[in-house]
Amino acid sequence: MKESDVKNVPGGGAEVTGGHESLPAPAAVDEDKDGANFPESTAEPAEISDSVLDGKNMWALNCIFCPSKIMPAKVASYHVEERALPKMKQKKALSEGLEVEPLSRWFMVSDVMMFDNIGVSNAVGDIKYLTCADCEMGPVGWTDLSNKKCYIALARVRET
Numbered sequence: 001m002k003e004s005d006v007k008n009v010p011g012g013g014a015e016v017t018g019g020h021e022s023l024p025a026p027a028a029v030d031e032d033k034d035g036a037n038f039p040e041s042t043a044e045p046a047e048i049s050d051s052v053l054d055g056k057n058m059w060a061l062n063c064i065f066c067p068s069k070i071m072p073a074k075v076a077s078y079h080v081e082e083r084a085l086p087k088m089k090q091k092k093a094l095s096e097g098l099e100v101e102p103l104s105r106w107f108m109v110s111d112v113m114m115f116d117n118i119g120v121s122n123a124v125g126d127i128k129y130l131t132c133a134d135c136e137m138g139p140v141g142w143t144d145l146s147n148k149k150c151y152i153a154l155a156r157v158r159e160t
């Protein structure tokens with residue numbers, strides 16, 4: 001006798017539970033932060049609080065390359081002016097092809113006599129470059145021959 005197979009097909013597919021309707025609403029999308037708070041171009045402050053006090057050099061200024069003291073504290077006036085200065089070299093090489101860099105922060109004195117030690121290069125047009133009197137590295141600044149004012153670059157000296 002043949003067993004007639006009753007195919008017992010399991011009925012039905014899996015029941016799909018749950019609709020999609022009840023899903024929570026997605027969290028609010030963040031506002032686009034484009035263009036918020038972009039800082040203004042970084043203008044240099046009128047004074048640098050850790051170098052300038054009452055408009056004068058707070059510290060004595062020294063050569064970066066040797067112990068030579070260029071000027072005592074509180075004798076020079078802080079001065080902002082964009083000016084291209086040749087990159088640092090020995091004084092003897094200063095008159096050769098000059099690669100310059102723009103500098104804008106200076107300490108100004110009205111006369112070269114106000115320095116403790118300073119070297120002066122040959123005239124280049126109406127200015128002379130100032131160098132360390134001992135190791136002759138420079139320029140650390142420049143002097144205007146028309147009015148004798150001398151400018152020392154903050155970036156080229158060591159404050160002590």
Ligand SMILES: [Zn+2]
Nearest residue numbers: 063066132135
């Ligand atoms: Zn020096």
